[in-house]
Structures are given as C-alpha cells and as structure tokens.
Amino acid sequence: MSDAGFTHIDPLGRARMVDVTPKEASHRRAIARARVFMSADTASAVARGAVAKGDVLAVARVAGIQAAKRTPELIPLCHPLLVGAVLVNFRIEDTYIEIEAEVETVDRTGVEMEALTACTVAALTVYDMCKSRDKEMVIGEVALWEKSGGRSGHYRRPGDEGVGYDN
Incomplete structure (x- = not known):
C-alpha cells in the first residue's frame, strides 16, 4: 500500500x-x-463584546494557540514539533466569524496539521462561548489556505484573495 503513495502505511498495511x-x-x-x-x-454580540461568557475572541485565540502546540497529542501520526509562532485572528461578518490560524516552525516536517487544529479548536471555542445564545451555529469551511517550506514547496489555495484580519 505504501507504494501507492500512502506514506503513513507500511508495506503490510x-x-x-x-x-x-x-x-x-x-x-x-x-x-x-x-x-x-x-x-x-x-x-x-461577539463584535460588541456582549456575550455573557466573556470575550469570545480572546478566549478562542488562546485556545487556538494551545491547540497548535498540542496537535501531536490529538492526531496520532503527527510529529511533535517545536512550534515557533502561532497567530490566530478573526474577521467578523454579518452571519459568520472567519478564523485564520498561522503557524511557523523550523523543523523537518510541516505545520499544516497544527494550523488546522488551531483553527478548528478556536472555532469550537467560539461555538462553546456562544451556544447558549445561538443553538443553530455551524462550523464549516475548514481548509488549508497556504503552506510554504519543505520538499513540496509553496501552496496557495485558489481563490485566496488575501483578506486582512484585524481582530
């Protein structure tokens, strides 16, 4: 099976x-x-800081940072890395909050899973802090938008318009 390109499977499957x-x-x-x-x-309410549980974005930011550092504990085949930097930012729109997580390291393998984990845990934290107010929330559109470094080089998701994140 590993000959077919599955790097996380040995020859015996x-x-x-x-x-x-x-x-x-x-x-x-x-x-x-x-x-x-x-x-x-x-x-x-999130934009105004009027959610009963507190500052949603501040808590979600810290949760995302912590999650990036703990990714190998959650994803079984991820390598432990020395995470050098984690940035978690938000863009509030009329009917959604977009979360962007950026992770950097100097290591032997990439940080895509750390960025995805940071982003997802930050989204779960937003959900948790707002769930008493809005039971119909949906988390979605989780995706890698860009990566650089390593053997496969640079990747940028098509359609990435480079929207700025201020929060």
Missing part, C-alpha cells in the same frame, strides 16, 4: 509514523481558515 530523521530542518509555515456560521444577532 499497518499505520506508521513517517521517518523524518534524514530530512534537513527548514522554515515551515501554514495558514488555515474556518468559519463559524451564526445568526446576525450573535455575530453582533
């Missing part, structure tokens, strides 16, 4: 962690995004 020890450490960066869809009233 068993799960394995890829050996990255022969690789040289290099600068790696990844950006992921997600959206939490919600009512306009809930999005407005």
Whole structure:
C-alpha cells in the first residue's frame, strides 16, 4: 500500500509514523481558515463584546494557540514539533466569524496539521462561548489556505484573495 503513495502505511498495511530523521530542518509555515456560521444577532454580540461568557475572541485565540502546540497529542501520526509562532485572528461578518490560524516552525516536517487544529479548536471555542445564545451555529469551511517550506514547496489555495484580519 505504501507504494501507492500512502506514506503513513507500511508495506503490510499497518499505520506508521513517517521517518523524518534524514530530512534537513527548514522554515515551515501554514495558514488555515474556518468559519463559524451564526445568526446576525450573535455575530453582533461577539463584535460588541456582549456575550455573557466573556470575550469570545480572546478566549478562542488562546485556545487556538494551545491547540497548535498540542496537535501531536490529538492526531496520532503527527510529529511533535517545536512550534515557533502561532497567530490566530478573526474577521467578523454579518452571519459568520472567519478564523485564520498561522503557524511557523523550523523543523523537518510541516505545520499544516497544527494550523488546522488551531483553527478548528478556536472555532469550537467560539461555538462553546456562544451556544447558549445561538443553538443553530455551524462550523464549516475548514481548509488549508497556504503552506510554504519543505520538499513540496509553496501552496496557495485558489481563490485566496488575501483578506486582512484585524481582530
């Protein structure tokens, strides 16, 4: 099976962690995004800081940062990395909050999973802090938007218009 391109499966079809020890450490960066869809009233309350549980975005930012650092504990075949930087930012729209997580390291493997985990946990935290106000929220559109470094080089998701994040 591993001959077919599945790097996390050994020749007998068993799960394995890829050996990255022969690789040289290099600068790696990844950006992921997600959206939490919600009512306009809930999005407005988050923007005004009027959610009963507290500052939704501040708590979600810290949760995302913590999640990036703990990714190998959650995703079984991820390598433990020295995460050098994590940025979690938000863009509030009328009916959703978009979350962007950027993770950087200098290591032997990429940080895509760390960025996706940071983004997703930040989205779950927004959901948790707003759930008493809005039971119809939906988390979606979680995706890798950009990555750089490593053997596969640079990737940018088509349609990435480079929207700025201010929060």
